[in-house]
Amino acid sequence: MSESTAVRTAGAPAGWLPGVGTISYGGDYNPEQWPEEVWVEDVALMREAGVNLVSVGIFSWARLEPTEGVFDFEWLDRLFDLLHSAGIRVDLGTPTAAPPAWFYATYPDSRVVTRDGVVLGHGSRGMVSPSSPDYRRACARITRALGERYGSHPALALWHVHNEYGAPVSDSYDEHSVRAFRTWLQERHGSLDGLNAAWGTAFWGQTYREWEHVGAPATSASVVNPAQRLDFARFTSDALLACFTAERDILHELSPGVPVTTNFMATSCPSMDLWRWAREVDIVSNDHYLTAAEVRNHVTLALDADLTRSLAGGKPWILMEHSTSGVNWQPRNVAKRRGEMARNALSHLGRGADGILFFQWRASRSGAEKFHSAMLPHAGTSSRVWKEVVELGGTLADLSELRGSQVHADVAILWDWESFWAQDLEWRPSVDHSHRERIVAFYDQLWRDDVTADLVHPEADLSGYRLVLAPASYLLTDAAAANLTSYTAAGGTLAVSCFSGLVDENDAVRAGGLVAALHDVLGVRVDELLPLREGDSMTLAGGRFEGAAADVWAEDLVVTTADVVATYVDGPAEGEAAITRNVHGEGAAWYTSTRLTGASLTTFLDGAYADAGIVPDRTLPDEVEVVRRRSVDGSTEFTVVLNHGTEDVVVPGAGQVLVGDEVDGEVFVRAGGFAVARADVAAGSVITEA
Template identity: 50%
Template sequence: MQAEPAPAAARPRFQHQGIAFGCDYNPEQWEPAVWREDVALMRDAGVDLVAINVFGWAALQGPDGALDFAALDEVIELLHAAGIRVNLGTGTSSPPPWLTARHPEILPVVEDGTTRYPGGRQAWCPSSPVFRRYALALVEAVAERYGEHPAVELWHVSNELGCHNALCHCDESTLAFRRWLRARYGTIDELNRAWGTSFWSQRYTDWDEILTPRLTISSRNPGQVLDFHRFGSDELLDHYRAEADAIRRHSALPITTNFMVTAHIRDLDYWSWAPEMDVIANDHYLDHRLSEPRGELAFAADLTRGLAGGEPWLLMEHSTGSVNWQPVNLAKEPGQLLRNSLSHVARGADAVCFFQWRASLQGSEKFHSALVPHAGTDTDLWREVVELGRIVGALDEVAGTRVHADVALLFSWESWWASDAENRPTHAIEYLDQVHALHGALHDLGVTVDVVRPGADLAGYRLVVAPGLYLVSDADAAALDEAVASGTHALVTFYSGIVDEHDRVRPGGYPGAWRDLLGVRVEEFAPVLPGTPIALESGAAATLWAERLEATDAAVLDRFADGPAAGRPAVTRRAGADGAGDAWYVGTMLGRDDLRSLVGRALEGAGVAPVPGASAEVEVTRRSADGRAYLFVVNHGADDADVDVHGTELVTGSVVDGRLSVPGGTVRVIREEGAA
């Protein structure tokens, strides 16, 4: 039985002075002479927090089990002497080759039943007791040695847990999956009900008959696949807890691990992880495979802030330039490094850290950008890094302030897993398509958004948006009902409320859980082929999705003019009565401009005003606390942007009296007079 996480007030707090500016550092890749040069350059750049020993296992321990801390001792002392704080890794993220050679049973097995071998990273099964035993012995030794070292400010468990090995199908994982299912369902009959095993003669009679959902010759049981995702997330969280418990026996400092809140990693339910963290940390890299990578950055930062419960969080990794793992690894344009970094700060980050300090000369990430590039310090990139360090230092007083929002967006990893299943109405739309579209519309309209979990307390929000929330429990659905009854407005989009937590369809017509709230009933989904336009009677353009909808207790605002649902309602609004809020429903995939227009109408009805000066190209966000308020203006456009504000601009040090012109491609941060 796992201990409950400590209440937020009882957890150690990250107490860095000001906004941290830092990086991952891998000194094991370099000779000691380079370490001294690196520490001197870190001081020049303003680096004050460095993550080390993230991949240190092979350097610390050999096959005889003996530990050699001499090099790590020296690096920590060099950093400490320079006044640079340490984010100390446990070193367990990738086992050394001697361990997998001695214990090949710890290697992960993927869904086709084949083993994945050493040579990369994370070559371990999260359910392996053998791996756990070796890893915890290392953590115990590292924590005992450095638990009270004055240089250490933060503990860093493993690294990007679940990036590659979240879903293991080995025999040990199969046994662990069965144990997890027993704890969840109690009886085999209850599991059969949850998974709907009467379909295709899948009914189980004994726990030992259950396997992980390996590849089959047909599509797999959706309930089994969904629970396997839940299990995988829980197994890795259990590993995190085990490492954190070992650290706490020797240290009272805060502990975290780096989340991966991003569009291309989806295997961990961070809503269940967040309460276990002393401080929330995230890694984020622009993904140029997406149509709107900058918009996804804003969404990821807002979601990370949601995981932190509105508290400041740490940007543990991002890049100075290109990454190494996309089909085309684009370099950042001049000024983009500053804009990307301060977009995260504007949305709640109290740390700006990078992977990594010095670009590697060998290995899989040798072409990944770093603070010190291969070309050295006589480079434009290094000069941008030094300038960024200066600006981050000038923003130290912002640390500890919070972002406030009138709009919430409901987001769920469980709904993501279930929505993007093997069999669904269309593979042309994925869960994040709707999420990013709705968040993007709000972003373009200059509205700050809190991203929260279904079932969260929605009191105080004027508008709540639920984009494509396919899976939602009855209790979590009721939370939105109650908020609307109390005056909050809601905007729900298609393919929401369809199934319960067991991926069981709610009968009686879609959108299931929210038919009464929205005053609509959908008889049938009617998606169309990609590239097929759908016209609405208003002239709005849509694509990919239509549905045969009737308004039971809602006003019809727009109808399908053509396509498989011609003449049917496409957009509706159920007006609030007796103090209730309005409930909007959107039954198609509107184009960007039309969606933005519709969202603008919903905002107006809810009484939400955009931040003055904000637009699709100009982010304007406010952080405040204890009588202090800071206005961030990030101008991604080419033209100057004007904002009305009074105060002191921290980037340039100038006084602003009424109007500030922010040049294209730049960032300004104003300490506002008389604001809180």
């Protein structure tokens, strides 16, 4: 063991990467694309940049197993030794996201079949049918071979199974998947009677009498049974998860003590129920790429990071991939401007990441992603991007004290993939009502208010939160509805937005009507859904809501026990209740029956904040992001301040300023810059600015 490795091992927290005692920094390394003389140059430059962890082997199946059952590991042996000699740890991928050409030729029935019946072939990225027995056997074979060879290598810090499950395709309608789906349905519903009841097959005469007649919900003449579609989405997530756990179990057997992960795409690849997945990985990791078309994409970046931390149960996690600058697949691949890469990285760090990695180390000269940015770009070490990569490596090394600290939130936002799958199916009341838009709108207001939020499953323990927000909970199970009701009765504050609590786990409207699951806690019933025409809007009246605007959606509310906070001045529900507040037990529940945006949403949340005892901080400009981490023992708080705006700001903060200017005891943060503060909870603070 090298001296540097020994130091890292001594500082590694329990449950984290073995032998790693700093913030991890690096990215995907694909040396098979380059002659070996370039490897030596790469490793030297990695050391210059402060890289201490690289992901290798992710797309290397064709080189590792050039023909079926014949392996070539000599090149990977040399790479491991080269990296280890430089003190760089390895995140070793199983290459099962990229089956070789020989696999497609030998097992053509394993190829993915789309919902429209198109058979997908070789030549791109992505996996074959997750239900193919031949694919699963091949995955087990290559994984076992890698585990036996590298499971105890001193450079190994982490196993990285597959790559971005569910991207670019997730569901397959091949015969293997159809048969596996039937088995999955038998386990879930028990009998055909149970299946018919759950799917409501009496509608349109869809009743099944033989299991062999049940298929995957392929494209049909009209809208396919929505409960069948929802179950197939669940099945797809479980089929992919079974592929992961099979490889994970092999690696646990052959490489004990080395954690196993797979890189999620928490908000951009919605085909997996990551609450279930998160329980199966040793460390949560995530890939995030800015959507260039979003003007405030730094806000949705923060949302993605908060969701990843929530999936990790508050434990440290790894940002496995993000970009140094522009990406390669969006309609307009906007380059990041000076300082943006560092702000992106520090936002993830501030929200709980203890590893900051990129795709990829060296920009590829060939292939579909040759215009994707990299740590070492085509322009080389004279480039702006390279200089910022080196600067960021130094900054992260200086911030290693944050490692292992945690983020604490007083607010929870409900997030449920199954509800999203159901709401996104066809024939919903309005194409203008989007669960994603509602969650981002609520989250954006919290971001502006310097209020940190966790994302939680509706059935999760909510007792630690002062305020729970349900911006988009179309589907609620009985258990989830009971959970929200009891949370409020025990003294919590609940705020629910329109089109929530409509259906049960089978996408069926409950007996008792619309929003029946939340009648008691909200103190209202919904008699009718009243979506608006495109471009129409409404005005509200009542107290702080006098003159407030709303659009897209209204509901015909029947108030039972709630107080009416605002009414509709016009629109399809003119004169009726629009916003209500209901005291339930020791707590209170707010409900808006319309889509609120801008100032009207701010006013709605201000009412919920007041009930929850939360004071929003609106003293800084809207483009300044503030997030905090606290040491496990509670003695030290770290504050990350990111200035996404074009004007310099002064941030209140007592204590010594290590880098940057001090103005009357406060911290100066330049436009596009960031600051990291360290404060003893009982004493002053220390500021590091970049």
